[in-house]
Amino acid sequence: MSAARPLALGVTGLTMKFDGVTVLREVTFSVPAGTTTALVGPPGAGKSLLVQILLGQLKPSSGTASVGGPGSGVRGNRPVGAVLQPYGLQPGRTVRGQLLVYAAAAGVSDAEVDGILALTRLDAVARTKVQTLPPNMTARVALAIALLGDPPLLILDDPLTGLDGPERAWLFDRLHRHARRGGSVLLTSQSLSTVLPVSDNLVVLSAGSVVYQGSPRSLRRNHPDRLVVAASSPIALATMLAAQGFTDAVMRSDGRLAIAEAGRADIEAAAGRARVQLTEMIPEPVHPDRVLTALTRTAPTPYGMPQ
Template sequence: MHDGSGRIVVQNLTKQFGPVAAVQNLSFTVEPGSVTGFLGPNGAGKTTTLRMLLGLVTPTSGIGLINGRPFHQLGNPGRVVGAVLEAQGFHPKRSARNHLRVYAAAIGVPDSRADQVLQLVGLGAAGERRAGGFSLGMKQRLALATALLGDPQVLVLDEPANGLDPEGIAWLRTFLQSFARSGRTVLISSHLLAEVEQTVDQVVIVSRGQTMYYGALDNLRDQQQARVLVQPSDAGALVAALREDGVAGIEQLPDGRIAVAGVEAKQVADTALRAGVSIYGIQEEKADLERLFFQLTNGQYAAPAQAQYGAQAQYGAQAQYGAPAQYGQQQPPVPPAGSGYYAPPAGYQQQPGYQQPGYQPQGYQQQGYQQPPSGYHQPVAGYPQQETPPQGMPPQGTPPQGYPQQPPQAPGYQQPPQDNPYGQQQGGGLGGGA
């Protein structure tokens, strides 16, 4: 029925949802014996790709194969592939053990397998508890136990560490690595880049539905040049000395440090010593997955880099309430095709009253703040308030314009005494006045 290799192959996979291209010509291979991280920004097409691979979404074009076959041709796919796309597929009043027994019967494994996987994921003591009362982390473990029921050759997990505490994340890392070392295949998508970096052997990085990188994580790191970060007493003198030594890759960082590329920390320290420059701190910086990820995805949905709250955004004394806030000269980037963003057509007229984001109309007042009237003076602490309101303000207690006035009182009406805040009480009502 299949070749039994455990290999995942994605070839030219494309999915079009109306005008939106969720996945575009995506290709990669996941080899057995390794943990592969499937990474990308929100909306990059990761979950859509996994759903196509598992036969839940029909591709517009291209194929996704497991063991050389599409998912629906695997015979009993639960014995070949264990998958978790959402950790929510539980009946809330069914115990964890009974939930697993239902799935065990569906794929043809004995009930005893339910107890085995409960122990495997650390839920042995919670087997009789109802799944509806589980925390998010416990639901993640129960979902993983469900995927392991058939002792699969391939694991496909979407955000498996979501909701896990640090101990659970460390356990998951060890489990996935040992599972892969036994000759099986693991493909996981995640946003926890620091954790993925400690777990995976290979990465597939996608952006805008396209493959940006596919291969070993170590090879990706080797493509980036390491740097030495140094905090000198005299930056200018150290830069001049390094340039005399033929070092060209020098960058001044905003925090006062100097980044030197293409050299070792020992060479920078020796140069500083000869130049008579004191070194307050020095370290070698290797390219981490987070920086590589941002370079490859290139801020698919990031805000403009110039929109800072510091000097580039002109607030304070320079901010004008009658003019748009200034965010520097750079314009926001044009969203990529297929990102789901639709710009208004040429010649489109904005409706009256529409304000651009960040624009404050003339005379704008901050929320909750009222400009005091002309001639108003802030009273000194402890000084009684004036009985007469400032000029131009209505007397206290006067309803706003258009609000119905109180009806005139009948002759002989007496004002209730001030010590009774509820007015005159009559007998009866709720509780009889008790």
């Protein structure tokens, strides 16, 4: 049996109250070293508030959050690199000038700044003022600042904002490389579908509480794609499928069966044995964001609560 990975980040029983209103409730999860964890939830779920607590900007009412430890990730000058919303960039500074300010505070050399500019493909706009950049380049500047000092843990609050498909693919590649080197990532998103390609683990937050945590594969098993089948006798078909071990068949209000796990060949074989005629078989893939909607609930957001 392989040894458990050391933790890059551990959160235990984290609770936050504003004016007597609980906005985070007993939040517990961990980010193992060398992995990427996505913190997902609708607006008002408490994602940004939790990030602020993890970065020491807010003190929780109760619970603990610990960062790092022996063997928790790659070495670097800073334990944590962060992207926050809003980015907090100075619009009148050049891209390179922006990085130099943060580099000086972090004890990072000018040579490393130039290396980060090349890494994030910002070297071509290094002398351009931030205020003239398009959203995707502004997002890259924020990420470049987070990467200064080669921090083992990256905490990225909604880093996909303003990025198109190719930009997201580029970011995911960077995060995969960071994890392969032993680094760790916690990123937030309002969309489950956008973060699945990069996530090893998922934490779903709804109204300040964790409603799911685990792997994307486990979540998918609990919300499988289905084949919607119209048959001359749906009950006889469902009974035959159950006898063959396919027990997840749901009767729709229109009389059709929504069948999970069984393939076309399985359903056709069961229909043949049950002497049932099939008149329609339509794939019904479950979109990840429908799964997110099913997991979360609509709740009023307390006034002033960050997302």
